[in-house]
Amino acid sequence: xxxxxxxxxxxxxxxxxxxxxxxxxxxxxxxxxxxxxxxxxxxxxxxxxxxxxxxxxxxxxxxxxxxxxxxxxxxxxxxxxxxxxxxxxxxxxxxxxxxxxxxxxxxxxxxxxxxxxxxxxxxxxxxxxxxxxxxxxxxxxxxxxxxxxxxxxxxxxxxxxxxxxxxxxxxxxxxxxxxxxxxxxxxxxxxxxxxxxxxxxxxxxxxxxxxxxxxxxxxxxxxxxxxxxxxxxxxxxxxxxxxxxxxxxxxxxxxxxxxxxxxxxxxxxxxxxxxxxxxxxxxxxxxxxxxxxxxxxxxxxxxxxxxxxxxxxxxxxxxxxxxxxxxxxxxxxxxxxxxxxxxxxxxxxxxxxxxxxxxxxxxxxxxxxxxxxxxxxxxxxxxxxxxxxxxxxxxxxxxxxxxxxxxxxxxxxxxxxxxxxxxxxx
Amino acid sequence: xxxxxxxxxxxxxxxxxxxxxxxxxxxxxxxxxxxxxxxxxxxxxxxxxxxxxxxxxxxxxxxxxxxxxxxxxxxxxxxxxxxxxxxxxxxxxxxxxxxxxxxxxxxxxxxxxxxxxxxxxxxxxxxxxxxxxxxxxxxxxxxxxxxxxxxxxxxxxxxxxxxxxxxxxxxxxxxxxxxxxxxxxxxxxxxxxxxxxxxxxxxxxxxxxxxxxxxxxxxxxxxxxxxxxxxxxxxxxxxxxxxxxxxxxxxxxxxxxxxxxxxxxxxxxxxxxxxxxxxxxxxxxxxxxxxxxxxxxxxxxxxxxxxxxxxxxxxxxxxxxxxxxxxxxxxxxxxxxxxxxxxxxxxxxxxxxxxxxxxxxxxxxxxxxxxxxxxxxxxxxxxxxxxxxxxxxxxxxxxxxxxxxxxxxxxxxxxxxxxxxxxxxx
Numbered sequence: 001x002x003x004x005x006x007x008x009x010x011x012x013x014x015x016x017x018x019x020x021x022x023x024x025x026x027x028x029x030x031x032x033x034x035x036x037x038x039x040x041x042x043x044x045x046x047x048x049x050x051x052x053x054x055x056x057x058x059x060x061x062x063x064x065x066x067x068x069x070x071x072x073x074x075x076x077x078x079x080x081x082x083x084x085x086x087x088x089x090x091x092x093x094x095x096x097x098x099x100x101x102x103x104x105x106x107x108x109x110x111x112x113x114x115x116x117x118x119x120x121x122x123x124x125x126x127x128x129x130x131x132x133x134x135x136x137x138x139x140x141x142x143x144x145x146x147x148x149x150x151x152x153x154x155x156x157x158x159x160x161x162x163x164x165x166x167x168x169x170x171x172x173x174x175x176x177x178x179x180x181x182x183x184x185x186x187x188x189x190x191x192x193x194x195x196x197x198x199x200x201x202x203x204x205x206x207x208x209x210x211x212x213x214x215x216x217x218x219x220x221x222x223x224x225x226x227x228x229x230x231x232x233x234x235x236x237x238x239x240x241x242x243x244x245x246x247x248x249x250x251x252x253x254x255x256x257x258x259x260x261x262x263x264x265x266x267x268x269x270x271x272x273x274x275x276x277x278x279x280x281x282x283x284x285x286x287x288x289x290x291x292x293x294x295x296x297x298x299x300x301x302x303x304x305x306x307x308x309x310x311x312x313x314x315x316x317x318x319x320x321x322x323x324x325x326x327x328x329x330x331x332x333x334x335x336x337x338x339x340x341x342x343x344x345x346x347x348x349x350x351x352x353x354x355x356x357x358x359x360x361x362x363x364x365x366x367x368x369x370x371x372x373x374x375x376x377x378x379x380x381x382x383x384x385x386x387x388x389x390x391x392x393x394x395x396x397x398x399x400x401x402x403x404x405x406x407x408x409x410x411x412x413x414x415x416x417x418x419x420x421x422x423x424x425x426x
Numbered sequence: 427x428x429x430x431x432x433x434x435x436x437x438x439x440x441x442x443x444x445x446x447x448x449x450x451x452x453x454x455x456x457x458x459x460x461x462x463x464x465x466x467x468x469x470x471x472x473x474x475x476x477x478x479x480x481x482x483x484x485x486x487x488x489x490x491x492x493x494x495x496x497x498x499x500x501x502x503x504x505x506x507x508x509x510x511x512x513x514x515x516x517x518x519x520x521x522x523x524x525x526x527x528x529x530x531x532x533x534x535x536x537x538x539x540x541x542x543x544x545x546x547x548x549x550x551x552x553x554x555x556x557x558x559x560x561x562x563x564x565x566x567x568x569x570x571x572x573x574x575x576x577x578x579x580x581x582x583x584x585x586x587x588x589x590x591x592x593x594x595x596x597x598x599x600x601x602x603x604x605x606x607x608x609x610x611x612x613x614x615x616x617x618x619x620x621x622x623x624x625x626x627x628x629x630x631x632x633x634x635x636x637x638x639x640x641x642x643x644x645x646x647x648x649x650x651x652x653x654x655x656x657x658x659x660x661x662x663x664x665x666x667x668x669x670x671x672x673x674x675x676x677x678x679x680x681x682x683x684x685x686x687x688x689x690x691x692x693x694x695x696x697x698x699x700x701x702x703x704x705x706x707x708x709x710x711x712x713x714x715x716x717x718x719x720x721x722x723x724x725x726x727x728x729x730x731x732x733x734x735x736x737x738x739x740x741x742x743x744x745x746x747x748x749x750x751x752x753x754x755x756x757x758x759x760x761x762x763x764x765x766x767x768x769x770x771x772x773x774x775x776x777x778x779x780x781x782x783x784x785x786x787x788x789x790x791x792x793x794x795x796x797x798x799x800x801x802x803x804x805x806x807x808x809x810x811x812x813x814x815x816x817x818x819x820x821x822x823x824x825x826x827x828x829x830x831x832x833x834x835x836x837x838x839x840x841x842x843x844x845x846x847x848x849x850x851x852x
Contacts, residue, residue, distance in 0.1 A: 068494075068519075089783055090521065093494075095546075100513070101590055118544050120521075120783065122821070162783030164527055173836055181824050184831035187780040191847070192833040199839035206841045354613040357515055357546065357588030395548070395821040398607050405610035407618040410599055413625035415632040421617070 012036045015080075018138035021056065022078035025049040025223055028325065036078070038139050038215075040222045048321065049223045050263075051078045058271055060242055063234075068093045070127055070231040076267060077231070078224050079134040087163050088133055089155075091126035092231050094118040096239040096387075101355040106372045110385045112245070114236055115358055121182075122393035123314075123361075124257065125155035128228035129217055133159050135224035136215030143168055143214045147204035149197055150179045151314055151361075151392050156217060157188035168214075170200050179396065197316075218254075229257045233264025236387055237274050244268070244279050246384035249371045251363045251391055252283040252292050252337065253315040255322030261389075262329045281329050282380060283337035284370035286312035286362075290339035292323045297337075301327060311342045311400050312362040314392060336379040340369040346400055348372070352390070359394030367391075438462045441506075444564035447482065448504035451475040451649055454751065462504070464565050464641075466648045474747065475649045476689075477504045484697055486668055489660075494519045496553055496657040502693060503657070504650050505560040513589050514559055515581075517552035518657050520544040522665040522813075527781040532798045536811045538671070540662055541784055547608075548819035549740075549787075550683065551581035554654035555643055559585050561650035562641030569594055569640045573630035575623055576605040577740055577787075577818050582643060583614035594640075596626050605822065623742075644680075655683045659690025662813055663700050670694070670705050672810035675797045677789045677817055678709040678718050678763065679741040681748030687815075688755045707755050708806060709763035710796035712738035712788075716765035718749045723763075727753060737768045737826050738788040740818055762805040766795040772826055774798070778816070785820030793817075 009016050012035060025034040029047025040049055058075050066072030070092030071084040084090070095115045103111035119126040129144075129152070136144055144160040145168040146152050153169045160167030169183050173192040184190045193200045208216040215221045237244055244265055250258040262281050268274045285293045288310025295303045303323030308316035320326070330337055340348070345362055348369035353359050360368070367388050374380035394401070408425075411417040435442050438461060451460040455473025466475055484501050492498030496518030497510040510516070521541045529537035545552040555570075555578070562570055570586040571594040572578050579595040586593030595609050599618040610616045619626045634642040641647045663670055670691055676684040688707050694700045711719045714736025721729045729749030734742035746752070756763055766774070771788055774795035779785050786794070793814050800806035820827070834851075837843040 087526070090523075095516065097516075101588075115546075118546070120541075120544070121785070122548070122819075158779075158783035158785070160783075161780055162527075171833075173833075177828070178821075178824055180832060181827055182785065182821060184833065185776060185779045185785055185820060185827050186783060187776065187831075189851075190833045191844070192836040193839050194836065195839040203839045203841065203844065207844060210841065350611060350613065353584075353611045354587055357584035357586075357612060359547070359584070359608065359611055393821070394611060395604075395608060395819070398604055401607055401611050402603070405613075406606060407597075407610065407616045410618040410620065413619050413621040413629045415629065415636065418617070418629065418633060425615075 014138050017080050019078040020080055021053045021075055022051045023054045024052045026052045038141065038220055040220050051223050051227050055271055058273065060273065063238070070130060070228065073231055073234045076234065077131055077227055079131060080138065083134055086134070086137065088130045089120040089126050089159050089162050091119045091130050092235060094235070096236060097356060097358065099356050102352060102368070105351060105355050107375055108382050108386055112387045113356060113358060113390050114232060114387055115390045116232070117358070117360070117390060117393040121151070121154040121158045122396070123151035123155065124229070124232065124389070124391045125151045126159070127231050128225045129155040129159045131228035132215065132217035132221045132225035133163055135221045137163070139215070139221070141213050141215040142166060145169065145204070145207070145214050145216045146218055147197070147200045149175060149313055150396060152218065153179065153183040157183045157186035160188065161186040170204050172197050172200055176399070182396070226256045226260055229260035230264035230267070232257070232389065233261040234268065237265070237268050242274055244274050244277055245387045247280045247282065247335070247380060247386040249282040249284055249367055249374070249386065249388040251315055251367045251389060252285050252326055253317045253320065255292060255320045255326035257389070257391070258283055259322050259325045259329055262333070279333060280335040281333045282335040282370070282374060283326055283330055284367045285337065285339040286310040286315055286345055286366050287339045287341045288312070289316045289318060291318065292320060292326050293337040293339040295323065295327055296330060303327070312345055312366050314361060314363045315366060336374060338370045338373050338377070338379070340366065340373055344369045346404055349394060349401060350404065353394070358390060360390045361392035361394050361397040362400050363392050364390040365400070440564050443506050445504040446506055447479045447501055448477045449480045450478045452478045464567065464646050466646050477649050477653050481697055484699065486699065489664070496556060496654065499657055499660045502660065503557055503653055505557060506564065509560055512560070512563065514556045515546040515552050515585050515588050517545045517556050518661060520661070522662060523782060523784065525782050528778060528794070531777060531781050533801055534808050534812055538813045539782060539784060539816050540658060540813055541816045542658070543784070543786070543816060543819040547577070547580040547584045548822070549577035549581065550655070550658065550815070550817045551577045552585070553657050554651045555581040555585045557654035558641065558643035558647045558651035559589055561647045565641070565647070567639050567641040568592060571595065571630070571640050571642045572644055573623070573626045575601060575739055576822060578644065579605065579609040583609045583612035586614060587612040596630050598623050598626055602825070608822070652682045652686055655686035656690035656693070658683070658815060659687040660694065663691070663694050668700055670700050670703055671813045673706045673708065673761070673806055673812040675708040675710055675793055675800070675812065675814040677741055677793045677815060678711050678752055679743045679746065681718060681746045681752035683815070683817070684709055685748050685751045685755055688759070705759060706761040707759045708761040708796070708800060709752055709756055710793045711763065711765040712736035712741055712771055712792050713765045713767045714738070715742045715744060717744065718746060718752050719763040719765040721749065721753055722756060729753070738771055738792050740787060740789045741792060762800060764796045764799050764803070764805070766792065766799055770795045772830055775820060775827060776830065779820070784816060786816045787818035787820050787823040788826050789818050790816040791826070
């Protein structure tokens with residue numbers, strides 16, 4: 001029933017403007033250009049690709065007149081100008097919380113928490129999946145898919161349901177029942193795989209290579225997908241009144257989010273949407289999976305893979321694709337990368353909840369705890385304005401706090417029993 | 427350390443403007459006026475009190491220039507004009523989702539889902555608690571408290587943590603561990619009580635009557651608390667471009683949310699912020715706790731209490747305080763109240779997830795399922811523009827879907843195993 005009323009762009013085979021102001025893909029290793037398309041590895045050197053643009057003039061007023069979602073930044077993303085007319089989960093526009101009590105607790109002058117638990121499936125993954133979904137649609141791919149252990153699976157299944165297209169989510173068989181339910185409820189084709197997450201990943205890459213018409217969001221449409229993380233940078237700047245913070249602390253799994261926040265800041269400067277100023281980018285990892293922090297400390301340019309062993313499962317990527325680029329960004333901006341152990345992760349989930357009323361998943365505990373550690377170690381300036389990213393929701397990793405918090409007492413339903421307890425605690 | 431720099435209002439003992447444009451409390455039974463204060467029952471007849479106002483002229487532009495939270499409607503709430511300078515969870519401003527696929531599935535021309543899962547603790551309770559917190563502060567009360575079985579406990583504990591004040595949450599001892607964790611993480615004083623929810627409620631009322639300085643949000647500051655639900659009405663109207671929908675379907679627990687959405691619409695009309703037009707208000711209950719639906723069908727003016735037995739625990743109030751007022755509103759506007767059984771509730775959680783990518787708690791399943799039933803029964807006009815309220819998040823009631831959804835298959839990590847499954851399912 002779809003009648004094309006346009007001449008396809010000869011380079012991509014897509015309708016004109018399918019990718020907005022994006023014009024090509026660039027190899028991050030050798031700099032070679034590729035046309036826009038379902039490509040993710042450089043044809044010259046097999047390096048990873050990212051999206052390049054020819055931006056027109058863009059004004060604050062144009063952005064502010066846009067929708068209350070990431071689509072207000074459509075001119076800065078590889079999406080068509082009419083993106084908000086398509087059915088997506090319309091993520092973004094989440095709170096930037098003035099975290100004064102947490103700042104006092106850590107010893108910072110001014111701290112903001114960018115709280116991405118407000119997204120439709122309660123993690124930052126809704127941002128990247130929404131952009132990947134647009135690319136899949138414009139490229140004529142019919143199945144939205146991913147290998148995942150949690151947040152990404154939720155986001156893909158929800159976005160595909162909303163868009164009315166098929167989705168396939170591959171997960172390790174032994175995944176927690178909670179995470180299975182919170183994906184399966186969207187009626188996705190959830191496939192459990194005997195094996196580790198690495199096995200699942202490998203299988204996904206094989207399917208992506210063999211099957212026609214599939215968009216594995218974090219594999220064959222990854223260059224578009226990754227651009228979604230720039231919207232964190234755009235929102236932070238807009239919410240600060242169109243200016244950049246001094247320091248940003250970002251959790252590192254594949255490292256994509258960190259490098260794209262840096263790219264987002266750079267684009268805002270280039271477009272004159274914020275004043276140019278120095279900013280420092282910091283990375284946060286859990287000690288049980290800290291290959292990038294390790295490489296940073298050792299002064300290496302490459303990242304040595306590790307076998308993850310941490311409760312921060314959403315950050316447990318032992319061989320992070322963007323690891324070397326994270327090292328580049330952090331060193332270029334004068335930041336640092338640090339890690340904390342699992343006990344400290346849990347203590348910092350509690351710290352954020354107690355001081356700001358925000359319940360983060362384990363990744364948020366990592367980011368808060370690393371921020372405190374960086375201050376204690378003199379690597380983060382307590383007098384500079386700092387933003388930290390809370391990328392996901394505590395309701396998805398309840399087990400992390402199960403042994404730490406609970407009722408202060410259990411009493412019979414009588415007023416005297418209550419007063420006895422209340423007086424005793426002083 | 428607090429130094430009063432103002433003369434207290436002689437009627438309330440509070441600073442001038444502590445309650446914004448609110449001027450008094452009105453008995454909903456006999457109409458008698460009381461001064462603003464920590465009162466919740468009429469001194470003449472013991473009837474429930476609600477907040478009365480003397481509104482100035484308020485414009486769309488003033489509201490639209492306000493914060494991106496419920497505080498943009500501060501002039502319409504019993505809160506001070508400087509409310510957004512205080513630490514709260516700043517709830518509201520949640521998505522109004524154009525639910526075309528769900529509309530098609532149910533057979534409606536135009537359906538919107540007001541999706542309150544985007545609130546800080548992922549339910550509409552953040553709205554009412556934020557207003558209650560303001561009242562508690564202005565009245566000089568030092569402890570924020572509630573009896574609860576889930577969403578309210580999460581919202582109170584988070585809001586108190588953010589505000590830096592004490593909180594006490596009373597819950598039945600046998601509450602699901604998930605709900606206990608998601609409150610206890612905020613370091614609230616969580617007290618487990620041997621007994622049913624009714625026992626807990628009774629104990630809370632005793633404490634509220636005996637202890638000085640406590641704000642039980644849903645007991646002694648209830649008139650202020652309840653006003654928070656009006657912001658659902660304000661947001662719906664603003665998001666529709668400052669106009670009212672034809673029909674709204676609202677879950678009914680105590681009934682407060684339904685009556686306050688009606689009050690919110692009436693205030694917008696009175697202030698000229700929307701054009702006056704007829705609208706119909708519908709109520710949704712689970713059959714296992716449907717005293718208001720039963721009273722509606724029987725033509726009664728009062729509600730006969732029941733003993734709840736439903737998976738929709740957030741709606742399981744057997745003796746709903748606002749029951750008679752719900753009947754008034756529904757009959758006055760030409761709506762209806764219906765109920766569906768627990769199996770249908772779960773099927774409709776899945777229906778909303780499958781069609782719109784929104785994962786609702788059991789209450790959302792009730793509201794979607796009742797909407798479909800009202801259409802099927804000819805009580806809701808399929809050609810009229812309809813809004814339904816999704817009041818809470820599926821992550822908090824995962825057990826409801828645990829037996830219904832899961833992996834479609836389990837395979838070894840080999841491409842051939844995948845293709846075999848994929849081809850077989852056609």
